[in-house]
Amino acid sequence: xxxxxxxxxxxxxxxxxHWERNARFRPARPDAQPxxxxxxxxxxxxxxxxxxxxxxxxxxxxxxxxxxxGRDARWIVGTDHAGIATQMVVERRLAEAQQxxxxxxxxxxxxAKVWEWKAESGGTITGQLRRLGxxxxxxxxxxxxxxxxxxxxIKVFVELYNQKLLYRDKRLVNWDPKLKTAISDLEVETxxxxxxxTHIRYPLADGAVLDSGADHIIVATTRPETMLGxxxxxxxxxxxxxxxxxxxxxxxxxxxxxxxxxxxxHADPELGSGAVKITPAHDFNDWAVYERNKAxxxxxxxxxxxxxxxxxxxxxAYVGLTREAARKQVVADLEALxxxxxxxxxxxxxxxxxxxxxxxxxxxxxQWYVNAGExxxxxxxxxxxxxxxxxxATWEKTYFNWMENIQPWCVSRQLWWGHRIPAWxxxxxxxxxxxxxxxxxxxxxxxxxxxxxxxxxxxFSSALWPFATLGWPAETPDVARHYPGDVLVTGFDxxxxxxxxxxxxxxxxxxxxxxxxxxxxxxxxxxxxxxMSKSKGNTVDPLVxxxxxxxxxxxxxxxxxxxxxxxxxxxxxxxEGYRNFATKLWNAARxxxxxxxxxxxxxxxxxxxxxxxxxxxxxxxxxARALEQAIADFRFDAYADAIYKLVWSRFCDxxxxxxxxxxxxGADADVAAETRSTAGWALDQILVMLHPVMPFLTEELWHQxxxxxxxxxxxxxxxxxLPEDAAASADIDWLIGLISEIRSARTEVNVPPSAKLxxxxxxxxxxxTARLAANAPAIERLARVTAGAAPEGGRLQxxxxxxxxLIPIGDVIDLxxxxxRLDKALAAAIKERDALAxxxxxxxxxxxxxxxxVEKAREDHEARSxxxxxxxxxxxxxx
RNA sequence: GGACGCGUAGCUCAGUGGUAGAGCACUGUGUUGACAUCGCAGGGGUCGCAGGUUCAAUCCCUGCCGCGUCCACCA
Numbered sequence: 001x002x003x004x005x006x007x008x009x010x011x012x013x014x015x016x017x018h019w020e021r022n023a024r025f026r027p028a029r030p031d032a033q034p035x036x037x038x039x040x041x042x043x044x045x046x047x048x049x050x051x052x053x054x055x056x057x058x059x060x061x062x063x064x065x066x067x068x069x070g071r072d073a074r075w076i077v078g079t080d081h082a083g084i085a086t087q088m089v090v091e092r093r094l095a096e097a098q099q100x101x102x103x104x105x106x107x108x109x110x111x112a113k114v115w116e117w118k119a120e121s122g123g124t125i126t127g128q129l130r131r132l133g134x135x136x137x138x139x140x141x142x143x144x145x146x147x148x149x150x151x152x153x154i155k156v157f158v159e160l161y162n163q164k165l166l167y168r169d170k171r172l173v174n175w176d177p178k179l180k181t182a183i184s185d186l187e188v189e190t191x192x193x194x195x196x197x198t199h200i201r202y203p204l205a206d207g208a209v210l211d212s213g214a215d216h217i218i219v220a221t222t223r224p225e226t227m228l229g230x231x232x233x234x235x236x237x238x239x240x241x242x243x244x245x246x247x248x249x250x251x252x253x254x255x256x257x258x259x260x261x262x263x264x265x266h267a268d269p270e271l272g273s274g275a276v277k278i279t280p281a282h283d284f285n286d287w288a289v290y291e292r293n294k295a296x297x298x299x300x301x302x303x304x305x306x307x308x309x310x311x312x313x314x315x316x317a318y319v320g321l322t323r324e325a326a327r328k329q330v331v332a333d334l335e336a337l338x339x340x341x342x343x344x345x346x347x348x349x350x351x352x353x354x355x356x357x358x359x360x361x362x363x364x365x366x367q368w369y370v371n372a373g374e375x376x377x378x379x380x381x382x383x384x385x386x387x388x389x390x391x392x393a394t395w396e397k398t399y400f401n402w403m404e405n406i407q408p409w410c411v412s413r414q415l416w417w418g419h420r421i422p423a424w425x426x427x428x429x430x431x432x433x434x435x436x437x438x439x440x441x442x443x444x445x446x447x448x449x450x451x452x453x454x455x456x457x458x459x460f461s462s463a464l465w466p467f468a469t470l471g472w473p474a475e476t477p478d479v480a481r482h483y484p485g486d487v488l489v490t491g492f493d494x495x496x497x498x499x500x501x502x503x504x505x506x507x508x509x510x511x512x513x514x515x516x517x518x519x520x521x522x523x524x525x526x527x528x529x530x531x532m533s534k535s536k537g538n539t540v541d542p543l544v545x546x547x548x549x550x551x552x553x554x555x556x557x558x559x560x561x562x563x564x565x566x567x568x569x570x571x572x573x574x575x576e577g578y579r580n581f582a583t584k585l586w587n588a589a590r591x592x593x594x595x596x597x598x599x600x601x602x603x604x605x606x607x608x609x610x611x612x613x614x615x616x617x618x619x620x621x622x623x624a625r626a627l628e629q630a631i632a633d634f635r636f637d638a639y640a641d642a643i644y645k646l647v648w649s650r651f652c653d654x655x656x657x658x659x660x661x662x663x664x665x666g667a668d669a670d671v672a673a674e675t676r677s678t679a680g681w682a683l684d685q686i687l688v689m690l691h692p693v694m695p696f697l698t699e700e701l702w703h704q705x706x707x708x709x710x711x712x713x714x715x716x717x718x719x720x721x722l723p724e725d726a727a728a729s730a731d732i733d734w735l736i737g738l739i740s741e742i743r744s745a746r747t748e749v750n751v752p753p754s755a756k757l758x759x760x761x762x763x764x765x766x767x768x769t770a771r772l773a774a775n776a777p778a779i780e781r782l783a784r785v786t787a788g789a790a791p792e793g794g795r796l797q798x799x800x801x802x803x804x805x806l807i808p809i810g811d812v813i814d815l816x817x818x819x820x821r822l823d824k825a826l827a828a829a830i831k832e833r834d835a836l837a838x839x840x841x842x843x844x845x846x847x848x849x850x851x852x853x854v855e856k857a858r859e860d861h862e863a864r865s866x867x868x869x870x871x872x873x874x875x876x877x878x879x
Numbered sequence: 880g881g882a883c884g885c886g887u888a889g890c891u892c893a894g895u896g897g898u899a900g901a902g903c904a905c906u907g908u909g910u911u912g913a914c915a916u917c918g919c920a921g922g923g924g925u926c927g928c929a930g931g932u933u934c935a936a937u938c939c940c941u942g943c944c945g946c947g948u949c950c951a952c953c954a
Binding site for chain 1: 881882883884885890891892893896897898901902903904911912913914916917918919920921933934935947948949950951952953954
């Protein structure tokens, strides 16, 4: 028996274990069309946050829905080694445990520590995905650093190198002085901070003067300390103010170096003095100037930790100072030399590392780069020509914008945790890239080789996720069957990091896009709309919510709130509401069971004669259609909305109430049997249709209602074959309308139980009279919720459809209120009637509007006119 | 500086070229054996502002105001 209390915790984990144990998530329909999703691999040592809950709920809905629809569904799952993030966690743990740090223990020992940590915490997030109900294909779980994946990464690196799409280069990179590694442009976030803008006078050398008579050039900078590395001052070639000094020199204060004044387009005459200091080794723009004017050279003044290092012209006293200390010292020294023109306070943009949170330094190093511009060409074309589409389509613009302006991708990282770069160096600096050291050695000949110390950007490997998970580079059946995938579901925030890179690598190595559709959802924010973050302390733990409300309620909430990729403001009261929805369905199933209703053996409904049964079959059909459309459109909110309305507003509120009299003692046995069958069928279909969103509850009830195979493997309703009965729908709509009318009068009157149907009616058609008789029990039951023993009294005037009902009532509690109600209804009817009359009197409308719209307006106008008349009459009778 | 999104009931959000919707909140009411995690009824909106197109605009167009996000080399 279904328990009185709905307690999701009592069955959720049991069902998950059952599904997994019985391989329910494995693709098992070799003859069916596959449906494939690859999971965005979570960090192996991470834990589930609310964004994961959203992302994976949506994927699970798609997977389960297509599985119910006969596809051979496969959700490819695994975890990411997450280079920087994981290395940082392990280093922090070592520090907390007061153990030797990374550098102290050495590379091999440190790597062992990370593997230890992976073993210890790696199961956390996969366990949490199971709690959520994600029906992933765990039997084939992958890791971005497992053996097969490593092989794929190495192969891709070597091939790109051989194709000259990957190369080593010395240029400025974004250097993280805390993590001491290069990072990519994307890993830098610009923040606005309070800073200063220092205007410095650089004296002209050799007695030169400007036309204005000045013996100096003013340059401005937000980072005065970089002047130690200046190698030129640039002015615009057509800037008349400086024409006479181009090619001459300034004496760089503090350093004693002479640096040239050069002409370069980079200097904007409109800005400041029109002259700009050039520090090639510490500024991206200035490096570009250097590349056009190689003669100026460059001087690096910072070490890997962004402290001042020994360099040409840098006074010994500066060496070892931090950036910040050096800034103060430079300003102080310039003050002493009277070289400061002025210092403004100014809001400036500063680059920060998204992981380390420290200021990023442009720094000159040798790194490995991928020629992203070349790979982007096909990736752009593939979206332009629709081989891959974004949903919502607005993200395509974002994708195009970035891809069209893509920069070389720095893929090397000075970390220890990750895929080590397969490059070896000879003592003379020659580089050999090969899949193994032996191959490299064969290329190099008889010299000692040392392997590149660096590892690859995490995203370099995750870019291969859609095919490396399938066994590539081997030509496995999985590759043929599951590439390309159908849908990628992810947050818009990693379109550049991940989606774009998968597109590039997928097209390059597989000659085909990695997925047909990219669905981008929004961010989950707190109830106030704030971004959730640990530092703000406004995060919500999905596991806590699951414990409190059940995984199904959380899933339903996220589904209902997912509207076309808009951000979600998560409010706990909403989860509570959907938990109540689950309770409602639970109780409806319990009612069914108590009334001898069980799951229906057939996917098709029984042949029904009763209007109410025919009606609910039609309602199920309509809902199923709406759900199919919702999936086709990726409208998760529409999916939730349609099934919610069917369950609560149709099935529970009306169907179950309307069939109660049909199941009562003494009712017609055939009718009761038909009704039990239909109710059982309808409930089955509800469970099937709701299953993708609420898998646990539906599976539990499915089994409670009968001994059957698991719901997860059931078949979606055969929408096209379901009957629909317009006459039955009209009957029930009429009945619902009538009961609602009586109910809205209920607060004013009591209908005594002695009042028997049919009520007296005026103006009723034979059809209405027949409907009234047929539905008498339901009307009596539902329209008389407040009935009590009351003396016979007057009559309630009720206008419904073409008839006026005279319902015997007991004590009239408030006749004036009843009159007010009628008055209001009359006013509304008149208002609508007049509005429709106005429209129909407008030639523009009758001539130009769609014929259906005009016809409907005519019908509505007639109905409203008649209603107004009857309401007026009823009001008059009431006195 | 570019690009995009949003502004509809107290809150969170759907929606449509032709009578404005949902959930929650609120008010009133109800202990009929599925469900008080519930039932029933009710109040509440000049659809940001101003123009334009149209017979008709919350919806399409333009401008403005407000909020948010992403990208970008203002030294």
